[in-house]
Amino acid sequence: MKSIVRSPFVLLLLFACADCSRTSGFTNTEFTQVEGTIRDNSGMELSNITVVINGRQTKTDDEGYFHLDSLERGNASIELHGAEGIGRYAIDLDDTSLSLDLAYPVLTTIILLHDNDQHFDYNFKEQVIDKVEEYRARFENVWLLNTGDIFVRHADRWPVAHDTTFYAERSRYMIETMNDVGYDVMVPGNHEFDYIGPYTGNSLRMATFSMVAANVDVATNKLPLFDPYTILATDNGMSVAVLGLSVGRNKPGVSSRDIIETARIYSHLAEENDLFVALTHIGYRRDRELAEQVPVLDVIIGGHSHTLLETAEMVNGVLVAQAGGGGHHLDPEKPNWLGIIKVVFENDHIIEKKGNVITIDEMVAVE
Numbered sequence: 143m144k145s146i147v148r149s150p151f152v153l154l155l156l157f158a159c160a161d162c163s164r165t166s167g168f169t170n171t172e173f174t175q176v177e178g179t180i181r182d183n184s185g186m187e188l189s190n191i192t193v194v195i196n197g198r199q200t201k202t203d204d205e206g207y208f209h210l211d212s213l214e215r216g217n218a219s220i221e222l223h224g225a226e227g228i229g230r231y232a233i234d235l236d237d238t239s240l241s242l243d244l245a246y247p248v249l250t251t252i253i254l255l256h257d258n259d260q261h262f263d264y265n266f267k268e269q270v271i272d273k274v275e276e277y278r279a280r281f282e283n284v285w286l287l288n289t290g291d292i293f294v295r296h297a298d299r300w301p302v303a304h305d306t307t308f309y310a311e312r313s314r315y316m317i318e319t320m321n322d323v324g325y326d327v328m329v330p331g332n333h334e335f336d337y338i339g340p341y342t343g344n345s346l347r348m349a350t351f352s353m354v355a356a357n358v359d360v361a362t363n364k365l366p367l368f369d370p371y372t373i374l375a376t377d378n379g380m381s382v383a384v385l386g387l388s389v390g391r392n393k394p395g396v397s398s399r400d401i402i403e404t405a406r407i408y409s410h411l412a413e414e415n416d417l418f419v420a421l422t423h424i425g426y427r428r429d430r431e432l433a434e435q436v437p438v439l440d441v442i443i444g445g446h447s448h449t450l451l452e453t454a455e456m457v458n459g460v461l462v463a464q465a466g467g468g469g470h471h472l473d474p475e476k477p478n479w480l481g482i483i484k485v486v487f488e489n490d491h492i493i494e495k496k497g498n499v500i501t502i503d504e505m506v507a508v509e
Contacts, residue, residue: 174235175211178242180222188246192223195233219379222246227489230378247489250380252417253281254483254497258289258445259467261333262312264319266478266502271323273480273502283376286324289445290331290388290423291467292316293342299470309338313345325351327372327384330358331423331446335391337364354386354421357404362395371408373415380487383411387432388423389446401428405436412438417485417492419443426451426464433460440492441483454483454497463497477503 187206222229229248297304356370374382390398412418425447450466465481486494
């Protein structure tokens, strides 16, 4: 049997119970029973850990053993409450009985991949896909985020100046490419809010990923409506709140509100979720100001200033990251930059938070 000590969120052993000598013998097929052992990272059994499954709870005995029966079938979460906080696993209660071998404390790793300010360039697409898939194969909880300015609003900087046919085709290409790569969330930038006829909105509506902007109000059919934030869920039931903040663009039907005050309005997301991320298109200087003024944020992933932070910075306890960006003219030789943020939880507490940027113009090993 496969055994992994202190797995981030993988159940170490999950199989039909072959030895029910320590159970009640409950066999009703509409319900299930769960037994198991809680161990620490050295393999020692842990006593007096509270085990909660679907609101039902029990405690481990001196040998780290627990048992619960008459549980409804289906997907469920299991919480382990101990001196080091609350750890979570996800379990599938499809069998009539399950036997589990769990580690406590529970380690959960979250990977946030990010980029920004492509401005109509998406070079080395296949290599980006390969890199993203490497991380998704290695880690369970991986999301790909973009912080805006995927378009170019300056008509005189298009290859054929003021050619809206080019703009319509290239904006569709950018969204279709992002759909193919598998983006999860984007905050629109000023180049998206400065819409060009119906073409900007038509392209943005093709996106299969979420778009968030809490401080920008849209009252025009030239753009889609944007949610203020989105919630991402890990495989073991933890939640990541992603709040969108952008400089916006003062154009008919588009209005912006104060960035700091908006972030404070949504500060309740820090208490309601395990990780609170601001996805911003406001520039490096204002990202640092946001970190100073709204320290309940855990991570700020930025864009707009095209700042290449090869190593993410810690500002007032908030990790601030940005992955460079390109110019406003098409350049087929321009590399892609991919930011990689790693956040590690021990139970419900962050114990590691770091980020770096890799250049995508040739393959680089997963770190």
